[in-house]
Amino acid sequence: MLLDPGQLRLLALIDRHGSLASAAAALGVTAAAVTQQVARAERTCGAPLVRRGPRGASLTAAGALLAAHGRVIDEQTRQAGAGLSALLGELSLRLRIGAFQAAALRLLPPALTALRHRHTDADLSVVDITSDQGMPAVAAGDLDLAVIAAWDRPPAPPEHVRLHPLLTDPMVVVLPDDHPLAAGTGPLRLAELRDAAWVTIIAGHAARAQFDRATGAAGFTPRIRFQTASYDVAQALVGTGVGVALVSRLALGATPGTVHRELAQHGLHRRLYAATPADTTLTPLVDAFLRLLHDVAGELSSSGHPTY
Incomplete structure (x- = not known):
């Protein structure tokens, strides 16, 4: 029965x-x-x-x-x-955020400060991630929002994850401050650096693939002296005078012994996205924080970031 x-x-x-x-x-x-x-x-x-x-x-x-x-x-x-x-x-009070280093340094602090003022009881946490970890962590429910970067094409989000474009982050040339081109004005063409030694992102990374295509289109094969996974390391090495590097503008730091110049080439950039669950009904702070990220990204884009 x-x-x-x-x-x-x-x-x-x-x-x-x-x-x-x-x-x-x-x-x-x-x-x-x-x-x-x-x-x-x-x-x-x-x-x-x-x-x-x-x-x-x-x-x-x-x-x-x-x-x-x-x-x-x-x-x-x-x-x-x-x-x-x-x-x-x-x-309703929880917000678990993941971001790669440059985004954590430049994008998150102003947005987090504004969120804390508007939602004083918010339960916030932030973790360092690499861009390839962001969408899987959101899909698995481990993060409520992840800030990631992509070169060339936007990544395909998994089911139930949505991508929100934030800003375009152009690449710039970082030079030793005693380099002959360091004191110049105006954008540099990559071809002007055909004889330079280079500090690059390690092979196999999307940023390196973009760099290889750009130098090939400029008509030269770069002489690569060092490879690294970190823009901070690349800038530190440039500061020793061993070579030049392409670094995203958002990742620029006040590294002693370096200067940077804009690039004449268009299309050398990475794009930043926020990855969130497709349905944020139960986590309203995701949408609130996303709006703040868009505000910060707009300010950075209009001001020609970064500021130190």
């Missing part, structure tokens, strides 16, 4: 309140609806469950047995409601 949990809970409420009308009020339904439910339950069980009298209603032995289980269901229902309310409250 398959019993309806709602009918068991109804019997528990009748036992607790002592009348069909009071049980109906507790459920937010009419007394007639409760009467119909009791009748259905008695037909299903094949036994009387409720005694009606001038002083209210009481349960038969069969009704009392089922009501004992109904009380468990009623308690579990209340606990489920309380637990869900608590969870939704936590989610």
Whole structure:
């Protein structure tokens, strides 16, 4: 015999309140609806469950047995409601952010400061990630928002993840401050650096693939002296005078012994995106923070970032 949990809970409420009308009020339904439910339950069980009298209603032995289980269901229902309310409250305040280093240094601080002023009770956390870790972490539910970078084509987001363009981050040439081209003005053409020694991003990275295509289009094969995965390391090496490097403008630092110049070539850049869940209904701070990131990105783009 398959019993309806709602009918068991109804019997528990009748036992607790002592009348069909009071049980109906507790459920937010009419007394007639409760009467119909009791009748259905008695037909299903094949036994009387409720005694009606001038002083209210009481349960038969069969009704009392089922009501004992109904009380468990009623308690579990209340606990489920309380637990869900608590969870939704936590989610409404939670924001778990991941970002690669340059974004964490330039984009996040102004946006986080603004968010803290607007949502003082926000539960924030930030972790360092590489760009290739961002979308999988959002897809897995480990992050609520990830700031990532991509060269050439935007990455294809996995199911239930959405990409939001933030800004275009152009590449610039970083030179030792005693380099013959360091004191020049105006954009540099890559071909002017055909004889230079280069510090590059390691082979296999999308940034390196873009660099190789650009130098090939400029008509030369670069003489690569050092390879690194870090723009900070590249700038530090340039500061020693060993070579020149292409670095994204957002990643520029005040590295002693270096200067930077803009590039004449168009298309040498990376694009920054925010990756979020496609549905942010339960985490409203994601949308609030995304708007702030767009504001910061707009300010950086219009001001010719970076500022030190």
